[in-house]
Amino acid sequence: MPAQFIDGKQIAEQCRLETQRQVAALHQRTGITPHLAAILAGDDPASQVYVRNKEKACAKAGLRSTLHRLPANVTQQHLLALIHSLNNNPDVHGILVQLPLPGHLDTVAILDAVTPLKDVDAFHPENVGLMLQGRPRFLPCTPAGVMRLLSVSRIPTAGRHAVVIGRSDIVGKPMAALLLQKGADATVTVCHSRTPDIAALCRTADIVVAAVGIPHFVRGDWLRPAAIVIDVGINRLADKLVGDVDFDAAVGHVAAITPVPGGVGPMTIAMLLENTLNAARLQLKHEDSAVS
Ligand code: NAP
Secondary structure (H helix, E strand, O other), rough: OOOEEOHHHHHHHHHHHHHHHHHHHHHHHHOOOEEEEEEEEEHHHHHHHHHHHHHHHHHHHEEEEEEEEEEOOOHHHHHHHHHHHHOOOOOOOOEEEOOOOOOOOHHHHHHHHHHHHHHHOOOOOOHHHHHOOOOOOOOHHHHHHHHHHHHHHOOOOOOOOEEOOOOOOOHHHHHHHHOOOOOOOOOOEEEEOOOHHHHHHHHHOOEEOOOOOOOEEEEEHOOOOEEEEEEEEOOEEEOEEEEEEHHHHHOOOOOOEEEOOHHHHHHHHHHHHHHHHHHHHHHHHHHHHHOO
8 A cells, every 4th residue: 555645744734824814913912023033154055045045934924024144154252142142122022043163163152051941943942841741842843743644644653662763862863852742752773874774663652753864864674564654864865865765665655655755844934833822922921021
């Protein structure tokens, strides 16, 4: 039986329409338009494309966005000063620092400088801690996008064995945490570069989430016919983008699979829009409680 194709592009569009509706309602009620400030340091071509896509998505959903472009040789001090000014600007609700930053910058110190209330990527340790405790302020965009793909596609996770390949702070670790949390209730195995026989682990999985960054890392014969396969990878080959899963080999015999492009990528942006809307609401609540 051919695999069900999990259409991230279409699901992301549904999410965007809902965000657009809620942005308009917030504006009507309060006069406020959620505003995302993005920081792009240097001229990494992939980062330029990602930031442009985020700006376009904001405009489509009725959010404001401002791009702060900095030269590749920007100093740590200059970048921190910009973040402090955005933190203190009541007109800005979400702050996004596009990664990777140029190598001379201290990425951890820069991400930590973003105030947790505007941390729409959910990278700040306070937000990571809240997520791990199951009381999130913001959910990290890519793992949240995967969870939304699963729920909208009515793919249950409770009691199922999920194998997450990759343990980065941005994708693998939070992905495992969200699958494990109460309500999602998966049993989670996390694999990384020191894990022996990932193929054998995948063959026991109901759900495989690949976030490795190696083209076609997951082979078709690693996957059970009942497997749900979520491919987070975005790898640039000569003339196209491919995922971490050998899509052509997998699609013939798994139960469902996300394509690359058009799977997890659009969902990441959709979740960023939701986080920016929620950041605006949160800051309104804070202002109200400061006044009362
Ligand atoms: P990352 O920080 O490079 O992490 C890669 C992870 O894969 C690491 O945990 C690493 O293990 C593991 N790994 C590397 N080689 C391995 C091997 N041979 N066997 C098993 N595990 C191995 O990458 P990332 O930021 O998590 O991103 C992963 C992929 O997702 C990339 O292709 C990226 O472009 C893509 N991505 C997509 C989206 C989206 O919106 N769709 C968002 C973010 C990232 P160690 O920890 O042991 O080194």
